[in-house]
Amino acid sequence: MLRPQRFASVFLIIFSLSLISFAQQTFPEAPQPQSAPPQSLPDAPTPNRQLSGQTAGAASAEASSADTAAETAAQNQQRTRAPKAVGRIVPSNRAANTPSSGYDEASGIIRVNVNAVPVPVTVKDATGHLFPGLRVENFSVYEDGVKQRISFFTSDPFPVSAAIIVDVGMPEVALRKLKETFSALVGSFSQFDEISFYTFGNTVRQQQDFLAALGDTTTRTLAKIEHMEGRGSGPAAYNPMTVGPTVNGRAFDPGIQPNIETAPPKAAEPSRVLNDAVLRAAVDLGRREKARRRVIFVISDGREYGSRASYKDALRVLLTNNVTLYGVENDAAAVPGYNRLTKIHLPHQGYGNLLPKYASATGGEIFTEFTSQALETAYGSAMEEARSQYTLVYNSPATTSSTYRKIEVRVSGYGSSLKVYARDGYYPAPQK
Numbered sequence: 091m092l093r094p095q096r097f098a099s100v101f102l103i104i105f106s107l108s109l110i111s112f113a114q115q116t117f118p119e120a121p122q123p124q125s126a127p128p129q130s131l132p133d134a135p136t137p138n139r140q141l142s143g144q145t146a147g148a149a150s151a152e153a154s155s156a157d158t159a160a161e162t163a164a165q166n167q168q169r170t171r172a173p174k175a176v177g178r179i180v181p182s183n184r185a186a187n188t189p190s191s192g193y194d195e196a197s198g199i200i201r202v203n204v205n206a207v208p209v210p211v212t213v214k215d216a217t218g219h220l221f222p223g224l225r226v227e228n229f230s231v232y233e234d235g236v237k238q239r240i241s242f243f244t245s246d247p248f249p250v251s252a253a254i255i256v257d258v259g260m261p262e263v264a265l266r267k268l269k270e271t272f273s274a275l276v277g278s279f280s281q282f283d284e285i286s287f288y289t290f291g292n293t294v295r296q297q298q299d300f301l302a303a304l305g306d307t308t309t310r311t312l313a314k315i316e317h318m319e320g321r322g323s324g325p326a327a328y329n330p331m332t333v334g335p336t337v338n339g340r341a342f343d344p345g346i347q348p349n350i351e352t353a354p355p356k357a358a359e360p361s362r363v364l365n366d367a368v369l370r371a372a373v374d375l376g377r378r379e380k381a382r383r384r385v386i387f388v389i390s391d392g393r394e395y396g397s398r399a400s401y402k403d404a405l406r407v408l409l410t411n412n413v414t415l416y417g418v419e420n421d422a423a424a425v426p427g428y429n430r431l432t433k434i435h436l437p438h439q440g441y442g443n444l445l446p447k448y449a450s451a452t453g454g455e456i457f458t459e460f461t462s463q464a465l466e467t468a469y470g471s472a473m474e475e476a477r478s479q480y481t482l483v484y485n486s487p488a489t490t491s492s493t494y495r496k497i498e499v500r501v502s503g504y505g506s507s508l509k510v511y512a513r514d515g516y517y518p519a520p521q522k
Contacts (some may be wrong), residue, residue, distance in 0.1 A: 361396030393444030
């Protein structure tokens with residue numbers, strides 16, 4: 091066992107040796123504070139520089155994306171680049187300065203304004219019945235003798251916009267018969283049709299604007315027209331108290347001068363402004379939708395006297411607005427041979443029946459009937475024709491001129507037994 095003094099000596103020796111060993115070790119000097127050198131970025135990879143591992147793959151993907159983006163930008167630039175200008179082309183039959191033709195210098199596109207000309211056509215067989223089932227290849231359309239290309243064709247029915255014109259200047263006995271058929275007239279329309287009413291004698295009055303054909307307003311309008319009275323008729327009146335005895339219309343005693351009250355001189359015929367009525371209805375129909383079949387339905391004997399508008403004025407508006415006129419003749423107009431007689435124009439007596447001329451020029455038809463039952467059938471036939479016509483459309487070059495253009499429609503494949511009803515021509519709307 092060591093003594094305390096010796097233990098302390100040993101401890102001091104060991105501690106001294108440890109200090110000597112620690113002092114012999116060398117330590118690095120502490121770094122002196124200095125400013126950080128500027129950070130340098132790695133060089134961008136070049137096509138000749140070889141990369142390895144994931145770095146090379148990422149660089150390849152980035153390069154591919156850049157190439158794709160550059161290619162897309164080039165394609166977009168090529169699409170938006172203006173095409174090379176081409177020389178102006180002018181049709182041989184049209185002057186270069188015609189306002190209906192246009193040339194876009196930026197796009198090199200030639201633009202020609204055209205009129206889309208609709209032609210409603212009714213086709214009947216030899217018995218007078220509608221002939222269905224025709225196709226576009228059965229039709230040929232000619233304008234001023236030149237065959238046109240049909241751009242649209244349909245046999246689907248169209249809703250009707252109809253202007254009904256009632257002649258209240260007819261004799262009362264004829265007008266009264268017509269009043270009995272008004273309910274059948276309205277019944278010939280469908281829920282998709284619209285109608286307006288006009289009356290005329292010495293003036294034209296619109297009794298109803300275009301409304302649903304089967305509405306309550308139409309019923310009230312018809313009731314109003316039914317209370318109107320036509321022109322009176324009858325023989326000239328004589329006063330029998332002032333006439334002496336006669337034999338065969340001559341005085342019995344030639345020596346006695348009888349006091350005979352003779353009839354006054356025959357006055358000029360009251361005005362029957364048929365042309366004015368047709369013109370007014372045609373103008374109003376021109377404002378209706380083009381998707382509807384535009385029809386004028388005239389109930390009259392067709393006499394005309396005193397209108398401000400002429401037949402040519404009214405017909406021009408009919409053809410410009412693509413309006414078809416149908417007529418129901420009655421009274422004297424229904425007598426066989428009446429149309430031939432009324433071609434003679436007597437001074438102050440007006441013109442005879444103009445309805446056949448209007449109907450023929452617009453592609454309509456005239457129904458000549460006597461009895462009320464026949465009139466009711468005529469209403470239904472006229473509306474069926476108007477609604478179920480074939481519709482042809484062709485494009486005609488537009489000009490600043492509104493010169494009349496003649497139309498002819500032909501049907502092939504069925505011989506000459508079919509009758510074709512279409513308007514004779516039209517007046518193009520001038521281009522501004």
